[in-house]
Amino acid sequence: MKLHEFTAELFSNWPVKLFSIAAAVVLYFSYQLISLDSKSFSLPLQVREGGNFVLTESAPQYVRVTVRAKTDKLAVIQKSDIQAYIDTSSVTAAGPNSLQVKLELKDFFTLMEPLDIQVKPHTLLLSFEKNAYKVVPLKPLFFGTPAEGFEVSSWTVSPAAVKISGPESITESTSEVYTGTIDLRGRKTGFKAPITVEKSSKRIEILDVPDATIKVEIAASLGKRTFPNLPVGIFNLNGKLQTAGDMPKVSLVLSGGKKALEAFVPDNTTVQADFTDIDAAGTYSVPLRIYIPDEFSVVGIEPPLLKVELSENKAYIPSSENDDDFSVQTQPVFPAALAMLFEDAL
Incomplete structure (x- = not known):
């Protein structure tokens, strides 16, 4: 056959011939892929953040990767040989952005032929701020x-x-x-x-x-405790005088350690009316002295001044040595006591 006849024959019906060649190539690679074995992995999805925008929601934790290769090649592939990730550094605006899930493979994958790797989902729509x-x-x-x-x-x-x-x-x-x-x-x-x-x-x-x-x-836990209706003792009352009636009672509020407050039992020496410098009958607003352990402090007392009526003590007999003899009121003794003239604290 002459050259021009060969050339004419070669290019005659060229679309049909070109289609046949393409179909043969597709069939060849299809056969290659069909004949491959497959292995699937559930891989953690890494988020590689960068740039001026960040995710406002969590990306999926895992993606599914399917590898297809010859049986002998497929056997050596391990889950750790593939990393799946998204890269946020390409995001340039707030709002929803579509990111492609990318794969990072070990170097030996370049030596495998044929090889097909698919990841699902392939793209993710995520929100950024x-x-x-x-x-x-x-x-x-x-x-x-x-x-x-x-x-x-x-x-x-x-x-x-x-x-x-x-x-x-x-x-x-x-x-x-x-x-x-x-x-x-x-x-x-x-x-x-x-x-x-x-x-x-x-x-x-x-x-x-x-x-x-x-x-x-x-x-120690601090607390407050109210002691109502406390009796009031008498301090330094002149022997020539006496109270006209029963001594009024007071209400005392203390603060301190809760346990110690719960255990504290006041008596008629805890609060005392101070009659110092009073030497005549009449009605007086008398200051109060408070005797409490050092670990406590006084929050308040009601009333702060005690209104007391005094009268002459007809049973009083002056001593030969001192006509101004006093009825001495013994002060209470505490291991560590605080004596307080409440009038001075007001």
Whole structure:
């Protein structure tokens, strides 16, 4: 056959011939793929964040990857040889953005032929916001309670505040960040301990966290107790005088350790009316003296001044040595007592 005849024959009906060649190629590769074995993995999806926008929602935790290859090649492929991830650095606007799920393969995959790898889902539609920053206080999260009769009197966290970042709406609504749990159960004394800093949201990041510590002061629980209708003792009443009737009673309010207050039993020496410098009958507003243990403090007493009517003591017999003899009222004795003239405290 001559050259021009061969050329003419070669290009005659060329569309049909071209279609036949393409079909043969497709059939060949289809056969190659059909003859391959497959292996599927459920892989964790990594989120590689960057840029000025961050996710406002959590991406799917896992994606499904299917690998098709020759049986002998497929047998050596392990789950750890493939990493699935999305890269947020390409996001340039807030709102929904479509991101492609990408695969990172070990180098030996380049030597496999034929090879087919599919990932589902292939793309993800995720919402983004501008990345924002804020400084918020760090607060302790206490667990349990101190021993009975004790309480936390104060605490100090160092650092007092931390810097956070995250989606603008979530960052702006975050007013504080808490520490990990701090166990107070059964404690009677203060302590200092290292602490962790916990995120308030999965989308919030704590930036540049130094070594954090907390100092907790624990003291006896303080409380108040009212002692109503207390009898009032007489202090330094001139022997020439006497009360015209029964002494009025008072109501005393004390503060101090709860257990000690519960155990305290006042008597007629706890509150005393001071008649010093009164030497004539009449009606007087008499100041009060209060005798209590040092561990207590007076919150209030009602009334603060006692109105008492005094009359002459007709049974009084003056001593030969001193016509102004006093009826001496013995003061109570406490191991550690506080004598207080309540009038001076008003």
